Amino acid sequence: RKEVEQDPGPFNVPEGATVAFNCTYSNSASQSFFWYRQDCRKEPKLLMSVYSSGNEDGRFTAQLNRASQYISLLIRDSKLSDSATYLCVVKTPGGYQKVTFGTGTKLQVIP
Amino acid sequence: DVKVTQSSRYLVKRTGEKVFLECVQDMDHENMFWYRQDPGLGLRLIYFSYDVKMKEKGDIPEGYSVSREKKERFSLILESASTNQTSMYLCASSIAGGPVAGELFFGEGSRLTVL
Numbered sequence: 166r167k168e169v170e171q172d173p174g175p176f177n178v179p180e181g182a183t184v185a186f187n188c189t190y191s192n193s194a195s196q197s198f199f200w201y202r203q204d205c206r207k208e209p210k211l212l213m214s215v216y217s218s219g220n221e222d223g224r225f226t227a228q229l230n231r232a233s234q235y236i237s238l239l240i241r242d243s244k245l246s247d248s249a250t251y252l253c254v255v256k257t258p259g260g261y262q263k264v265t266f267g268t269g270t271k272l273q274v275i276p
Numbered sequence: 277d278v279k280v281t282q283s284s285r286y287l288v289k290r291t292g293e294k295v296f297l298e299c300v301q302d303m304d305h306e307n308m309f310w311y312r313q314d315p316g317l318g319l320r321l322i323y324f325s326y327d328v329k330m331k332e333k334g335d336i337p338e339g340y341s342v343s344r345e346k347k348e349r350f351s352l353i354l355e356s357a358s359t360n361q362t363s364m365y366l367c368a369s370s371i372a373g374g375p376v377a378g379e380l381f382f383g384e385g386s387r388l389t390v391l
Contacts, residue, residue: 173316199379208366208382209319252318264380266311268318 166191169255171267178274182243186270188253189235197256198229198236202249203269209252212238243274279303282367282383289390295354297386299367306372308350309334309380310342312363319366325350326372357390364388 171188178184190198198215213220215227215236226239236255240247253267283298301308309324311334321334323342331342339361343351350369354361367383 169318201380208384209380210382211379264321266319268316 168192168257168265169253169267171253171270173268174271176270176272178243180243180245180274180276183241184243184272185237185239186251187235187237188267190255192257193234195255195257199254200227200238201252201254203252204249245274245276248272248274280367280369280381280383282386284386285384287386287388289357291358291390293357295357297352297365299350299383300348301369302348303369305369307370308344309368310352311366311368313366314363359390362388362390
């Protein structure tokens, strides 16, 4: 089983829709969680950290479910500019600075 | 504005050639990383460095070496390039404490093709 798993998509949604991605992780001792965004042929950039209590940044909401070992990203009122690949990132124990990236979920927002 | 600069966006090399990928950051970050990104495999850590002249192996160090002689510069070296090293290479940096304490800042990537 992969350490971090994401549905690769693509998720094709109309503008204005709400879309949610999940990311599961295998190591129950994982400590920190992040969502990165990667535009086509660009580098990944931090979208938001994921806190235990859940957190919101504008149209984006991140949730952590430790019991079921997944994190989620909810995007409300999707914009065309939200089209990108969303990478789940998990810090796992077992090594200095060890973070594991998911393979990403591709989102395409269509007009 | 924070900046991580990779020297070459696109390279084409032949099998057996020695390849240097250079990365410079202007944020005075202690940590620097080299990843490769392949379809279906995500980003995988090759090497990282938490200080000048210090390096640690990541998940896939075989066939690679690194050099960090100055704080702002981290080089990835392929001693003898092979076709299975065709990939997108991404350099990143972060403050001390690593990605947990602060975000990873990535360069734009270097797409290497080995023929």
